Amino acid sequence: MKQVRVHIVLVLIFFASTSSAQNFTKIDSIINAEIQSKNIAGGVAYVYHNNKVVYDKAYGFSNLADQSKMQVNSIFRIASQTKAIVSIAFLQLVEKGKIGLDDPIEKYIPEFSKQKVAIMEADTFKFVSRSRSITIRDLLTHQAGISSVDEYPKYKTLYEKYQLNQPLNQGYLSLKDEVEQIAAMPLVHQPGERFSYGLSTNVIGRLIEIISGMTLDAYLNKNIFEPLKMTDTYFYLPKQKHSRLVKVYTKISKDSLQEINPKVYPVDYPLQEKGQYFSAIGGLVSTTHDYGSFLQCLMHNGKMQNAKQLIGADILNDFWTNQLGDKTFVFGGVKSLNNFGLGVGLTSQSGQIINNASKGSFFWGGAFNTAYMVDRKRNLITIFCFQRAPFVLPPLLSKLEKTTIQIIDDAGRN
Numbered sequence: 001m002k003q004v005r006v007h008i009v010l011v012l013i014f015f016a017s018t019s020s021a022q023n024f025t026k027i028d029s030i031i032n033a034e035i036q037s038k039n040i041a042g043g044v045a046y047v048y049h050n051n052k053v054v055y056d057k058a059y060g061f062s063n064l065a066d067q068s069k070m071q072v073n074s075i076f077r078i079a080s081q082t083k084a085i086v087s088i089a090f091l092q093l094v095e096k097g098k099i100g101l102d103d104p105i106e107k108y109i110p111e112f113s114k115q116k117v118a119i120m121e122a123d124t125f126k127f128v129s130r131s132r133s134i135t136i137r138d139l140l141t142h143q144a145g146i147s148s149v150d151e152y153p154k155y156k157t158l159y160e161k162y163q164l165n166q167p168l169n170q171g172y173l174s175l176k177d178e179v180e181q182i183a184a185m186p187l188v189h190q191p192g193e194r195f196s197y198g199l200s201t202n203v204i205g206r207l208i209e210i211i212s213g214m215t216l217d218a219y220l221n222k223n224i225f226e227p228l229k230m231t232d233t234y235f236y237l238p239k240q241k242h243s244r245l246v247k248v249y250t251k252i253s254k255d256s257l258q259e260i261n262p263k264v265y266p267v268d269y270p271l272q273e274k275g276q277y278f279s280a281i282g283g284l285v286s287t288t289h290d291y292g293s294f295l296q297c298l299m300h301n302g303k304m305q306n307a308k309q310l311i312g313a314d315i316l317n318d319f320w321t322n323q324l325g326d327k328t329f330v331f332g333g334v335k336s337l338n339n340f341g342l343g344v345g346l347t348s349q350s351g352q353i354i355n356n357a358s359k360g361s362f363f364w365g366g367a368f369n370t371a372y373m374v375d376r377k378r379n380l381i382t383i384f385c386f387q388r389a390p391f392v393l394p395p396l397l398s399k400l401e402k403t404t405i406q407i408i409d410d411a412g413r414n
Contacts, residue, residue: 023411024055026403034396035060038257040369040386041249042070046288047404048296048381056288062246064257073289075232075244076385077270079282079366083201085233085294086216086280087140087319087343088311089224090204094136095315098211101140101342104133105203108210111183117145118186120154127186134191136207139200140342141323145187148198151333152188159185164199170266172277175216179206195329195340198281205280216278227310228297230290235283236275245270245285246387248368260389267368267389282367288383295374295381320362320376322346355401369393373401380408 027045034040042060046053058070093099099108106113112134116127138144149159159165162185164178172178182199189196205216212219217235225233237245248267249257262268269275270285277283297304301313322339328348329340338351347354347361357363358377365371369392370385384400386393 024057024404024407026407027055027400028057028059030396030400030403031059038255039251039396040388040393041247041257043384043386044070044072044074044076044288045400046072046292046381046383046385048292049408050379053292062244064247064249065259068243070246071244073232073244073287074246074385075237075241075270075285075287076246076370076387077248077267077366077368078284078286078291078370078385079368081286081291081364081366081370081372082280082282082284084344084364084372085220085224085284086201086205086208088294088298089220090140090208091315091319091342092223092311093208093211095312099136099207101137101318102135104135105139105144106133108207109179109183109203111180115183116186117190118155118158118188125158125186130187131190132192134187136204137323137342138191139203139207141340142195142197142200142329143192143324144200144203145189145191145193145196146182146198146200146203147188147196151197151330155188161185168266168269168279168282170269170277174276175202175206175209175278175280178277179203195324195327197329197331201281201343202279205278208280215276216280224294224310225290227304227308228290228293230286230293233284233286233290234270235278235285236272237270237285242271248387248389250389257388265389288385291372291383292381295372295383299374299376299379299381318342320344320346320360322348355398356405357401365391365394365397367391369397371397371401375405378405378408380405 031043041064044058047055056072058072060070062068062070062074117130119126134144149156149165162181164181208219209216248260250260252258260267297310302309302311302316304310319342321341324340328336338348339346344362345364347357347359349359357373357375361375363373369388372383374381382401382404384397
């Protein structure tokens with residue numbers, strides 16, 4: 001009888017420690033406070049640790065007008081989180097020897113061979129020759145000199161002239177049409193000179209189409225979404241899933257959120273019918289579960305749940321290895337503390353101060369305030385998704401990542 005009591009006590013201690021290890025009430029408090037302050041309408045938190053999902057929770061509302069509650073399978077516009085998926089899809093082709101990272105771009109898209117570089121002198125532009133060709137690596141690391149009007153407002157007239165200033169790049173019928181304009185527009189700096197965030201990944205998306213002979217959505221479906229069972233990830237949602245797409249809000253006063261009018265800013269692009277323009281820089285919608293499956297595969301060195309490889313471990317080492325040397329990436333005109341790999345941000349030693357992630361963790365986010373972080377040393381993935389504009393919640397997203405890491409670390413010490 002005494003042995004039975006001891007066994008029961010040990011079991012209770014085990015479950016108590018397991019419960020404390022999964023105590024994410026601090027996350028609840030942070031997100032609920034943001035909802036109460038009318039900073040967000042709702043959101044979803046997803047945490048994967050030591051090979052299992054340890055937290056998966058929805059908060060608030062996906063639609064304030066009809067009081068639809070947020071669900072863990074709510075569908076979000078993941079915007080620039082699209083880039084990691086497209087980058088991995090492209091690296092599959094590199095791995096198969098279809099294209100080389102240091103190949104010149106004009107080998108595949110000849111229109112780029114005539115491209116000039118724009119230099120602003122006083123109030124006019126001077127156009128000079130490129131110092132070298134753009135390489136595929138330049139595109140993946142945003143060092144090609146192909147950027148965006150948001151990053152280079154002083155080049156606004158050039159972006160307008162070449163019609164590359166469209167919101168969410170919805171002014172084109174196909175990636176082919178847009179990339180022809182990108183090739184026609186002068187670069188904003190010499191290839192390799194610096195990191196310039198913007199349209200480079202759309203060129204990567206077009207290269208996938210050229211090399212594979214498939215549209216970008218068809219390639220992603222066959223080589224990423226279907227193998228990983230990402231059944232809620234699309235460029236354009238089927239009608240039966242329209243109701244699951246979260247509304248986008250902006251804050252109009254201290255105590256009020258307002259749904260963004262799609263006629264003013266085209267946030268309803270995922271609801272278009274028969275769309276053939278596939279934005280590689282930010283056109284996908286997804287769920288935390290789907291994106292979690294993608295990140296789990298990467299963290300497990302490209303191995304899927306069926307033990308097959310989606311992509312090899314060797315090329316993933318390049319994916320999450322710093323490609324910028326002693327430079328950092330620049331976003332919104334502000335230099336980051338962190339580095340950049342082949343399509344993802346990388347936590348540097350000095351960048352650890354932001355969220356306490358391990359050096360070498362990879363991460364990125366989306367313009368509608370979504371973010372993911374993969375800390376391979378901790379075997380940890382976090383995904384936090386909100387739908388708010390403009391991109392004003394990075395401090396909240398970093399705070400949630402930092403709090404999660406603290407919870408995981410504290411539980412590990414107990």
